[in-house]
Amino acid sequence: MTEIAVRAEGLSKLYRIGELHRRTTLRESIVAAARGAFRPSVRRPAEIVWALKDVSFEVGRGEVVGIIGRNGAGKSTLLKVLARITEPTSGRAEVRGRVGSLLEVGTGFHSELTGRENIFLSGAILGMRRAEIVHRFDEIVAFAEVERFIDTPVKHYSTGMYLRLAFAVAAHLEPEILLVDEVLAVGDAAFQKKCLGKMGDVSRQGRTVLFVSHNLAAVKYLCPSTLWLEGGGVHLHGTSEAVVREYLESTDAGGRALWRAEASVNDDRRASLLRVAVTDECGRVAETIGSDMPFYVEIDYRLADRVEGVRVGYRLQTPDGLVVLTSADTDPDGWGTDRGPGVLRSRCVFPGKLLNGGRYLLTVGCDVPMREILFFHEAVVAFTVQVSGSAGGAVPDGRLGLLRPTLDWSVRTLAETGRELPAEAGGSGSDDAGRR
Amino acid sequence: MNSADATDAVMVIEPSRGWGVARLRELWVYRELLYFLVWRDVKVRYKQTLLGAAWAILQPLATAAVFTLFFGRLAGIDGDGLPYPLFAYAGLLAWTLFAQGLTQGASSLVGSANLITKVYFPRMVVPVSAVLGGLVDFAVALPVLLIMMAHYRRWPGAGLALFPLFIVMAVVASTGVATWLAALNVRYRDVRYVVPFLVQIWLFVTPVIYPASKLAPLLAQWGLPGWLPGLNPMAGVVEGFRWSLFGSGGQPLPLIAASACTAVGFLVSGVLYFQHVERSFADVV
Numbered sequence: 001m002t003e004i005a006v007r008a009e010g011l012s013k014l015y016r017i018g019e020l021h022r023r024t025t026l027r028e029s030i031v032a033a034a035r036g037a038f039r040p041s042v043r044r045p046a047e048i049v050w051a052l053k054d055v056s057f058e059v060g061r062g063e064v065v066g067i068i069g070r071n072g073a074g075k076s077t078l079l080k081v082l083a084r085i086t087e088p089t090s091g092r093a094e095v096r097g098r099v100g101s102l103l104e105v106g107t108g109f110h111s112e113l114t115g116r117e118n119i120f121l122s123g124a125i126l127g128m129r130r131a132e133i134v135h136r137f138d139e140i141v142a143f144a145e146v147e148r149f150i151d152t153p154v155k156h157y158s159t160g161m162y163l164r165l166a167f168a169v170a171a172h173l174e175p176e177i178l179l180v181d182e183v184l185a186v187g188d189a190a191f192q193k194k195c196l197g198k199m200g201d202v203s204r205q206g207r208t209v210l211f212v213s214h215n216l217a218a219v220k221y222l223c224p225s226t227l228w229l230e231g232g233g234v235h236l237h238g239t240s241e242a243v244v245r246e247y248l249e250s251t252d253a254g255g256r257a258l259w260r261a262e263a264s265v266n267d268d269r270r271a272s273l274l275r276v277a278v279t280d281e282c283g284r285v286a287e288t289i290g291s292d293m294p295f296y297v298e299i300d301y302r303l304a305d306r307v308e309g310v311r312v313g314y315r316l317q318t319p320d321g322l323v324v325l326t327s328a329d330t331d332p333d334g335w336g337t338d339r340g341p342g343v344l345r346s347r348c349v350f351p352g353k354l355l356n357g358g359r360y361l362l363t364v365g366c367d368v369p370m371r372e373i374l375f376f377h378e379a380v381v382a383f384t385v386q387v388s389g390s391a392g393g394a395v396p397d398g399r400l401g402l403l404r405p406t407l408d409w410s411v412r413t414l415a416e417t418g419r420e421l422p423a424e425a426g427g428s429g430s431d432d433a434g435r436r
Numbered sequence: 437m438n439s440a441d442a443t444d445a446v447m448v449i450e451p452s453r454g455w456g457v458a459r460l461r462e463l464w465v466y467r468e469l470l471y472f473l474v475w476r477d478v479k480v481r482y483k484q485t486l487l488g489a490a491w492a493i494l495q496p497l498a499t500a501a502v503f504t505l506f507f508g509r510l511a512g513i514d515g516d517g518l519p520y521p522l523f524a525y526a527g528l529l530a531w532t533l534f535a536q537g538l539t540q541g542a543s544s545l546v547g548s549a550n551l552i553t554k555v556y557f558p559r560m561v562v563p564v565s566a567v568l569g570g571l572v573d574f575a576v577a578l579p580v581l582l583i584m585m586a587h588y589r590r591w592p593g594a595g596l597a598l599f600p601l602f603i604v605m606a607v608v609a610s611t612g613v614a615t616w617l618a619a620l621n622v623r624y625r626d627v628r629y630v631v632p633f634l635v636q637i638w639l640f641v642t643p644v645i646y647p648a649s650k651l652a653p654l655l656a657q658w659g660l661p662g663w664l665p666g667l668n669p670m671a672g673v674v675e676g677f678r679w680s681l682f683g684s685g686g687q688p689l690p691l692i693a694a695s696a697c698t699a700v701g702f703l704v705s706g707v708l709y710f711q712h713v714e715r716s717f718a719d720v721v
Contacts, residue, residue, distance in 0.1 A: 084556040092450035124472040
């Protein structure tokens with residue numbers, strides 16, 4: 001028998017579109033009220049969005065549950081409702097224990113304040129008591145590795161230092177129930193472990209975690225079970241293995257090498273993805289690519305304003321969720337650059353003679369590294385690599401592995417059949433072993 | 437989540453109904469956060485300024501000097517028998533406490549949008565901390581009043597015991613108006629334009645520049661009760677400040693009582709309205 005830590009029953013959240021983005025002014029309100037007086041208020045269905053619709057589930061104490069789903073599936077809204085940041089429109093949830101939410105890096109940080117001051121401020125805002133912060137202060141500073149700059153205003157910190165400090169405060173939060181949005185979990189493996197990990201750390205035993213992520217590999221690794229949200233409702237809830245597999249199969253279904261945004265959707269976003277294509281050398285969309293040929297990934301997107309420190313990239317993965325590699329258009333540095341406003345294209349050459357034959361998916365995203373995800377499209381395009389001319393290409397034997405590069409080999413004869421092994425050849429052989 | 441004692445309590449999340457008052461208790465649970473937000477506001481306010489906390493003194497002092505010159509000297513307004521600079525500075529101290537809390541409080545929620553959409557705490561903490569931050573400035577500017585009192589050889593009587601009460605009244609009035617404006621500002625950004633205008637008008641209808649006793653003949657002529665100006669909570673606070681410190685202003689008690697009522701009225705209605713709309717802040721801000 002497991003004790004229930006979180007129980008949701010028919011949770012629903014309705015947004016009026018206007019509430020989401022448009023700023024209201026008194027005049028608009030008065031005009032609307034005046035109109036309403038003369039006209040029966042008929043709300044067109046297009047004006048409302050059910051961000052959550054009849055979501056029910058249970059999470060036992062100590063469970064670590066992943067939450068996956070496409071953009072707009074309601075993942076973040078669910079966390080916000082459970083964190084009491086926003087109220088549900090209907091339904092109810094019961095939460096047993098102290099709740100901590102990490103939806104952003106550096107919540108409550110003030111750039112004018114010093115590192116020391118920000119630890120206290122951010123800690124208090126995230127829900128730590130003063131005594132707790134004092135108790136853990138040295139640990140936090142050590143974890144962030146900012147001892148020398150602890151009395152310097154954080155506006156003088158490098159991005160890395162700032163983030164380490166912000167992470168450090170968050171990592172020392174010890175609620176019984178932790179709600180984490182992906183932003184916090186990107187990149188830093190040590191932090192992920194410290195923050196989410198139940199592994200091996202006795203003091204963290206029994207912590208319940210709800211973890212929203214686009215990183216399916218991380219979900220599979222960290223969370224025994226997963227909740228898949230679709231269109232605001234629970235689509236599937238089960239073991240991560242099974243849910244992730246189903247999820248990927250569904251996203252791959254009908255997957256093409258070209259994807260275009262539906263017209264005028266999300267136009268008011270800061271950044272939106274317009275088109276993704278896998279093309280051959282001549283720029284033609286290619287559903288199938290020969291494994292010995294380079295191919296191109298074109299990502300077109302619109303930035304509504306100038307965005308600082310932004311990058312665009314993709315994750316190349318297999319249909320069963322294994323990530324082959326991740327690449328960003330600011331590599332090798334990896335931090336973002338300032339871009340926009342406008343429509344931009346990031347284009348990547350993927351070398352030939354590298355991938356093995358098979359089906360591949362591309363997940364495309366745009367983010368301000370470690371800060372904010374601007375858009376993220378899971379398995380947005382799919383393509384097939386057909387073995388042609390790369391390693392072992394002439395032999396139809398189905399080589400195992402994701403990669404099929406042609407590596408340098410040398411072959412020489414060490415001993416001919418029927419002859420004794422020469423003494424010096426054996427000697428050089430043991431030399432080789434020694435070097436290894 | 438600030439209360440470890442609530443560890444095993446079941447928190448129920450559901451759409452709130454009516455005008456719940458129970459959430460006020462939470463403000464106490466989150467008192468440490470309140471403290472940290474006040475502390476942050478005070479720390480940040482005078483960072484990278486040349487004069488730092490001296491601004492808290494300079495503003496009312498310079499204003500008192502200007503008032504003395506134009507209203508005291510040129511217009512010949514008398515300060516209820518007090519030297520006009522003392523009269524004006526005492527009034528401005530109370531006024532600044534109120535007006536600063538109102539201004540900071542009104543923009544506080546919108547200014548904290550990044551917190552409100554990312555983490556839970558009783559939203560009331562935000563405007564309340566903005567108002568309480570003004571108390572620090574008040575404490576900095578208060579000694580100047582003592583120096584002026586020594587200079588003019590005006591010593592307080594037994595009324596001084598009630599002085600803290602008027603500080604509380606100013607904070608109550610300021611919090612009341614600030615919660616109204618802060619909550620309205622989340623939905624209607626018009627508030628941003630209303631506030632400077634409101635503060636300016638409110639200053640003139642409050643007996644800061646002139647004593648309330650000046651109004652008495654006018655009220656009597658129209659057959660209106662003498663406490664009527666007290667419907668403006670700051671009228672009672674400003675008169676109360678001077679009365680408790682200098683015993684000036686005759687018998688302002690009915691006026692002060694009226695102001696106390698309206699101050700509490702602002703606070704209660706402000707808190708109720710705030711809590712009523714609080715649920716949608718994160719969606720709208």
